[in-house]
Amino acid sequence: MLCDDHSQLCCTKCAFNDHSQCSKVTQISELTNSQPTGLEGLSVELETVLGEIKTLQISQKASIQSFQRTYKEHSAVMIEQMLGNLNTYID
Structure with missing residues (x-):
């Protein structure tokens, strides 16, 4: 689809x-x-499909970068929470 x-x-x-x-x-x-x-028609069709593939590739790269940023931010928050919990238990 x-x-x-x-x-x-x-x-x-x-x-x-x-x-x-x-x-x-x-x-x-x-x-x-x-x-x-x-x-000629085939060439035009191939160029159209190639353009769509490039657009999808750019979109996927942006999605991956966004996911990686979110993962890093979430990981940092989780580590801070774990350290806070450990410090509480140690105290």
């Missing part, structure tokens, strides 16, 4: 759970039914 709202590929479970409110979620098989005619 492809969610046009988020420019994101998703499985049927994710499409149902996470993208049910999105305006356009399409099966990939439906997207591949239209085939361009001639080499």
Whole structure:
């Protein structure tokens, strides 16, 4: 499945759970039914798909960076809490 709202590929479970409110979620098989005619059409189609893949790649990199920042922040908070608990027990 492809969610046009988020420019994101998703499985049927994710499409149902996470993208049910999105305006356009399409099966990939439906997207591949239209085939361009001639080499020129194929070239244009490939460029379009390449652009979409690059957009998805940028989005995924941003998501990974956001996750890593959140993980580091959460880890720091958890360590501080554990140290505080240890100091309380030691005192």
